[in-house]
Amino acid sequence: MRWQQEQVRRIAVPLGLVLVWEAAVRLQLVHSAFVPRPSVVAINWFYWIAGGPEEVAPLYSATWLNHVLSSTERVMAGLLIATVVGIVLGILVGRFRAAEQLLDPTLQVLRPIPVSAWLPFAVVFFGIKNVSAIFLIFIGAIFPIYLNTYHGVRQVDRILIRASQMLGTKSHRILWRVILPAALPAIFTGLRLAAGLAWVLVIVSEMLAVKSGLGYVMWDAYFFMRMDMIIAAMFSVGLMGFLTDRVIIWIKDWFTGWTQGLTMEPVQ
Amino acid sequence: MTGAASGKIAIRGLRKVFADRGGRGGTVALDGIDLDVQEGEFFCLLGPSGCGKTTLLNILAGFDQPTGGEALLDGRRISAPGPDRGVVFQEYALFPWLSVMDNVMFGLIETGTPRPKARETAEQYIALTGLRGFEKSLPHQLSGGMRQRVSLARVLANSPEILLLDEPFAALDAQTRLLMQRELIKIIQSVGKTCFFITHSIDEAIFLGTRVAIMTARPGRIKKILEVTLPYLRDVTSSEFNALKREALKLIEEEVEAAGRQ
Structure with a gap:
């Protein structure tokens, strides 16, 4: 009973929104040439995924998976490089005064440059290629990971470092035994923010810097006034972003399960 | 250097000054501490809050460096934390x-x-x-x-060679605290370790310690050391226990008053 009630609560709002949308188009509150009905979007989305009659979906038939894979590949590549570089920089700058003095000013000057401002630079520098998109995702994703790692490292309780020292931990092992495990929850927060940004940036860069992926489809569909495809691509991105977040949470729970019971639970 | 050392732990002319933020001067936390802790003894350091008890323990643990003098463990100068000195923190850590x-x-x-x-x-x-x-x-x-x-x-x-306990039971409720004091005595007796125990509780110090050192208010010095020869587990209602308690209380009160005047 409780479970059913919870599930109803979870789907009530999205279901309501779709119904309002369907009704608004059918009652001609908005023109169906601009906004198709959700049912039309759903059918064409299905053709896009699984293929359909030539006359309905000649341009996009059965290409969904390829575009999703292209986008995912870029997101993963950019995110992976940003994760490695961001964590390493965050730990260095958080732990060593010299690294802070050497690296932090540069990073703080680069950080306020909007990622979108890097777009012309990337396209000129790398050309209309995959690497442009990956570079932009990297630039956008590295800062949340770097900053959260840095703060995670700085917030490690000094008493835990002392405890490990008096138990015999050598200074070069303190990083692995104390700082990294203690900073891990913060690092994962950075990773989740970065993954969200990565999906934003893959769309932006695919609209301009490459010729495949969900962002490319969106921009292409815009030129053909295919609002149904634009919306289907939007939902596809949302879905992929959601799945990416789930995967990260799953990995996070695996590594930082110990935080469960330490933090607040929502009220019923 | 080693010639002067006699105890398991030897503290010689130890002084610690904390520099004031930005300014010259500073706060003298410890001044001229001389102390020997013998092998196998349960040494309690008793003092009002802010007297520098924890500062002294931090120096023995190697977390903090003295401004002057030195602290030795088995004749070797203490300069860094190490597994030969086991620290039990009030905050568990x-x-x-x-x-x-x-x-x-x-x-x-x-x-x-x-x-x-x-x-x-x-x-x-x-x-x-x-x-x-x-x-x-x-x-x-x-x-x-x-x-x-x-x-x-x-x-x-x-x-470890020695246990350094920094008010380990201060955060516990009264019942648990009594239980833990008893358990600690049993455990220490079975493993035979030297203990350096910090507390602000007179009862705790006299219940646990073979010697109880009373510290002065800031700057911290050793005011007096009481010998406690009562056998474990001590009867806290006995007249001997209360005589010691009265003596310790009088010494502490003088320091609390002195701290109040500062």
């Missing part, structure tokens, strides 16, 4: 991501004990401290008293 077993094994692993042997030793101290059945629990799932048992087992597993 357990690793929250590690189970009880892994917390107790931590020091053994860090000092190069192979895992199976480390586990065996850890099991032994888990049993000694009454933690059997909680090996897989995480620290935050335990009560304060249980956490302090883990903290004790963790340092004992490392077989």
Whole structure:
């Protein structure tokens, strides 16, 4: 009973929104040439995924998976490089005064440059290629990971470092035994923010810097006034972003399960 | 240098000044401390809050450096933290991501004990401290008293030369505190360790210590050392116990008043 009630609560709002949308188009509150009905979007989305009659979906038939894979590949590549570089920089700058003095000013000057401002630079520098998109995702994703790692490292309780020292931990092992495990929850927060940004940036860069992926489809569909495809691509991105977040949470729970019971639970 | 050292721990002319923020001058936390702690003794350091007890312990632990004088362990100058001095913190300082077993094994692993042997030793101290059945629990799932048992087992597993206990029971409720004091005596008697125990509780100091040093208000000096020859476990209602308590209380009161005038 409780479970059913919870599930109803979870789907009530999205279901309501779709119904309002369907009704608004059918009652001609908005023109169906601009906004198709959700049912039309759903059918064409299905053709896009699984293929359909030539006359309905000649341009996009059965290409969904390829575009999703292209986008995912870029997101993963950019995110992976940003994760490695961001964590390493965050730990260095958080732990060593010299690294802070050497690296932090540069990073703080680069950080306020909007990622979108890097777009012309990337396209000129790398050309209309995959690497442009990956570079932009990297630039956008590295800062949340770097900053959260840095703060995670700085917030490690000094008493835990002392405890490990008096138990015999050598200074070069303190990083692995104390700082990294203690900073891990913060690092994962950075990773989740970065993954969200990565999906934003893959769309932006695919609209301009490459010729495949969900962002490319969106921009292409815009030129053909295919609002149904634009919306289907939007939902596809949302879905992929959601799945990416789930995967990260799953990995996070695996590594930082110990935080469960330490933090607040929502009220019923 | 070593000629002057006689105790397990020898403290010679120890002085600690904390520099004021930005300014010259500074706060003199400890001034001219001379102290010897003998092998196997349970030494209690008793003093009003802010008298520099914890500063002294931090120097013995190697977390802090003295401004003048020196502290020696077995004739060697203390300069950094190490597994020969096991610290039990008031705040437990357990690793929250590690189970009880892994917390107790931590020091053994860090000092190069192979895992199976480390586990065996850890099991032994888990049993000694009454933690059997909680090996897989995480620290935050335990009560304060249980956490302090883990903290004790963790340092004992490392077989340190001396235990440094910094008000370990101050955060516990009164009943648990009494229980833990009794347990500590039993455990220490069975493993035969030298203890340096800090407290602001007169009862606790006289219940536990073979000697009780009373500190002055800032700057901290040793005011007087009381010998407690009563056998364990001590009867806190006995007249001998209360005579010592009265003496300690009088000494402390003078210092609290002195601190109030400052």
